[in-house]
Amino acid sequence: MSTLYAWLFDAYPSEAGMTTWWIDADGRAQALTDDLTPAFYVQGPHADLHALCLWLRARAPVPVSLQRTERTDLFLDRPIEVLAVGVPRPAAFQRLFRQTADAFPSLTYYDADIPLPQRYVLTRGIFPLAYCAVEHQDGRVIEIQPLDSPWEPEYRLPPLRVMALRLDGELRDPSRGHRGDLLIEVDGRQHAFPRRHGRQLVLGVRHLLEQHDPDLLVTAFGDSFLLPRLLEPSQHYGVPLPLNRDPHQAVAHKAAHSYFSYGRIVFRNEQHLLFGRWHIDRQNAFLADDYGLEGSLEIARLTGMPVQTVARVSTGTGISAMQVATAWRRGVLVPWQKRHPESLKTVGDLLVADKGGLVYTPIVGLHQHVAELDFSAMYPSIMVRFNLSPETVGRSCCEGTPIPEIGTPVCTHRQGLVPETLAPLLEKRFRYKALIRELSDDDPRKEVYRRRYSAHKWLLVTCFGYLGYKNARFGRIEAHEAVTAYGREVLLRAKELVEGRGFRVLHVYVDGLWIEKPGAHLRPDYDALLDEIRRATGLHIGLEGVYRWVAFLPSRVEPRISVANRYFGAFEDGSVKVRGIEARRHDTPRFIRETQLGMLDILAEGRDVAGFRRTVPDAIRYVRRRLQALRTGQVPLQDLVVTHRLARAPQEFVVRTAAARVAQQLSQAGVQLSPGESLRFVYVPGPEKARAWELVEDHPPYDAQAYTELLLRAVESLLLPVGVDRRMLDLWVLGNAGYWGPPGALPPPGADGHAPLLAAAARVSMLRPALRTILTPAPPPADATRPQRDAPWGRLQTPRLALPTPDEIRYAAREA
DNA sequence: TACAGTCGGGG
C-alpha cells in the first residue's frame, strides 16, 4: 500500500467502477480505480414497493442492493420511509434507473439524476482539483484524505501541460467555410499541419500527443470542427488517435441543440469530451472571456462538477449542483427532475422585470458629483439574511417572520437549504474582494482572484432566477417573490435614509441608488450614510464611486421621458461606466465601440459638468479623425464585423433584415444554421447590403455610409446631454463648416438668442426645466411615520413590516 | 405607421 499526494483531476464511471485521475506536484498523471455504489430512493405504497423489489430481483440486468431506510423530505422536514436501490456498478446506474422508472411510473423517485462524477466526490468527501492524500494498492483506491477545502480562497493547483489547437487565420467559424492549416502549440513551440493531408495529419497529432502527454487541450472550434475532423481520418485510415488519456474510453460526443434561456433562444454547439484529459473549446465556452480557466476551475471546486462540464454550461447548472450537494450532505432527498416542457408557460420574472426589482425613472440630463451606492450581491444576500428558501417561505412550523408587502411568514427555526448553500459562497466572495483590494496591480495573483471573484458573481446572479424557475429542483415562485419583495423594501429603506441625510435621489435601479448633495463629492462624505444603511437593512452596501459627471439619457422614441437603463458617467479616478448605450451592446462593431469609448475618455477629463462641456471640442476633433479613417476605407474589416443572434431558422424570416440576408447567404453556401447561433457580417455597398463574415474573401469595400450612421448615432448618445443633436453633429462632424462657429463650440446652455439652437434643442427636451419637475420624484411627505409612495413604484401602500434583525433569526437546528 | 427582429440586466 502506498500514499499518493495529488490533485483530483478527473473521475468517471467505467467497467471497473469509477476511474479517477490524479496529478501530483511534478505534473505526473496517474489513474486509480475506486468503488462507488450509487443509490436512488423510491417512495410509494408498500405493495408497489414490494412489487418493485420482486421485479428488480428477477429482471435487473445488474446486481442491486435493496434496503428500506429513512431519508428526510425537504418540505415535510422529517424523515420518510423509502426504498434504497443501490447499484454497485455505477456505469449501469442510469440505465437501470430508466428501466425502473419506465416499469413503475407511478412511484416517486429521488436522488435519481445526480451526475455520477458529482456523486463520487460527495461520497468521498472531496471535490474536483482537491489536493488529497490517496492510499492505494494494486491500482485501487483504499482511502482518500482531503488536504484541501473548497472554501479556502488561496489554494494551489496542479501544474497543467497545455496543448493549444486552432486553425490558421482570423477567428472565423470553420464549419461555415473558412479554413486554414491546423496549428498546434505545445511546450512553447508551434507546429503547422496542412489541412488536406488526412493520414499525415493524424500521425502528426498522434506524435505530439504521445510526446507531450498534455493534461488539457485548449481549442478554438474543437467541439464542432477540429476534434471531429481529426477523428474522421483517424477512423478512415485506421490510425488510432489517443485524444483520451484513458485508452479504454472513446471520445464522448454530445449533439448540438437549441434551448430557451432569458426569453431568447440559445444555441449550444455539439461537444467532444475526453477522459483522463480535458478538452476546453474557447469558442464553445460559457462566459470564457469573463472568468476564463481560473474561474472554471474555481466553479468545479465549489460545485463538484467536472471541469469539462463547467466550461460548457451556464452557472445556473453550478448553483443547482451546489444545492444538490447541500441536500445530499444533510440527508435530504433530492427530487428527480422530470422535464416539464408543457408547464413552462409561466416563469418567474427576471431581475429587471417590472414586478421584480424596484426601478426608478432617473432625472434626465447631465449631473455632477453624484455618488452611486450599490448593494453587493443583493438578492443572494437577502436570501441568506432573511432565510428565503423554497421550504421556508409560507411554512407553519414556527411563528416565522412576515415578508414585507406580502405578509406570508418565513420559517425562522431552521436555516433553509438555499441560504445554507449561498452563505459560504458570499463569504468566500467577500474574502476575494478584500484580497483583490490588498494586492498590487503587478501581482499575478490579482488577475486570478479577479477571475474567481467573477465566477462567484455569475453563480450568485443565477441563483435568484433559479428560485423562480419551475423546472429547478429547489425552485418555488413564492420564495422568488419574497426575494423581490424584500429587495424593494430594502431599497426604499435605503432611499429614505439617504433623503433623511439631505441627499437628493436621482435614480434607483434594483440594487443601486444614485444620489447627490451639494458639497458632498468625496468618499468620506458617504461613510456614515453607508454604515447607517448597513445597520438598517442588515445588508452590505458599498460606494460604487463618485462621478465627476453622469448622464441619464432620455428615450430615443419619446425624448420627454427617461429610461432606467441608458446612462454613462466618469468616476473621480477617471474611469468610466456605461450602460445601455452602443458600446455596451454585443451587436456594435468594434470600431464603433472603440470610437465611443475613446470619445468618452476625452469627456471623462472634464471634472464636472462645465468640464464636460469644455472637452467637447476635443472629443469632436477625435471623432472627425475616426470618421476620416472610416470614410477613406482605412478601417480593417474585422473591426467592422456586426454580430447578431439568429432568433429563428433562416427560412422563417419575414423581413429582409441584414441578418436575414446573411442567414440566407450562408444557407445557400451549404451551411446549416440553427436558431440561437451567432451571425457575423459586414455591411457592404450595393443591393447585397450585408455579407457573412465567413464568406468574405480578400478585402471587399465596406459600406462607409452605413457605418457612418452607426458612428454618428453613438456620438449623439454621448452629446445629447449637452444639447447636441444629430443635426448639429452632421454639420460639425461631416465637415459642413461653421454652423455654430468652429466645430465643437457648444452653444451656451439656454442661449435664448440662438434661434437655431432652440430648434435643435426641441428634441433635447431634458434641458427644459418644466419637464424636469415632472420627472423629479415627489418630496418626502409631511407625515413621515407612514410614507406615501407614489408613481414610480406604486403598489406599496401596504403597511410596513419590520425587517427582522439578525438576532431574531435563530435556527434551532443547524447542520454542518 | 405597423410590426418584425434584436438587444440588455445582474457585477
Add this chain to the structure above:
DNA sequence: GTGTACGACTGTA
C-alpha cells in the same frame, strides 16, 4: 442539462 419576460430601439415594408 437548466429562466419560453419585458421594454427600448432600429429597420423593413
